[in-house]
Amino acid sequence: MSTPLYQLKAEFFKTLGHPARIRVLELLSEREHAVAEMLPEVGIEPAHLSQQLAVLRRANLVRTRKEGSAVHYSLTSPQVAELLLVARTILSGVLAGQAELLADLRAAQGEGKPPS
Template sequence: MGAPLYQLKAEFFKTLGHPARIRVLELLSERECAVAEMLPEVGIEASHLSQQLAVLRRSNLVIARREGSTVYYRLTSPEVAELLRVARTILSGVISDQAELLTGLRAEPERPARG
């Protein structure tokens, strides 16, 4: 018997739990990219980018193809791009709620402390 689904989901989200990996997936959500194209966009050293791409490959989130000396990456599934869009929507709502709360707090008059 394999691992429970919730454990597999946790491992999946751990894979997504690195800013460079998220940025790579965002770039690949737009189109297939060569490693050299990703470097300035991700903002990490080439060796670190290679490590992050290896993690994404092992998790079957991206696939690579070689054309001459250039390696291109693409998402294995359009659902990965959809997941990133859903995460953005969720975060937008959370940030909006927090902004409304902050605005409300700032609008309340300060009351002297009782003591």
């Protein structure tokens, strides 16, 4: 019996569930990067970055290209960048809604009303 699609989606999102992996994918959404270029941008130890890149490779989200001793990474699909952009749009909407709620609560406190 094959794995249900919802389970595969859950595994996919678990792969995205680490801040370092998200940051790597954001960088690669801009252009191909060598590992050495990513290190200061991601802000983790080289061994840890290597582990996170291995996770993304196993998930087939990134591919490698070797040039001399340097290893360059790129996205396997531009749709990964689109997914990150959609996530940013969703989060912007959520945060905007929270900011409005906070403003309403502060306004109510200023008027002496109990928060609802």
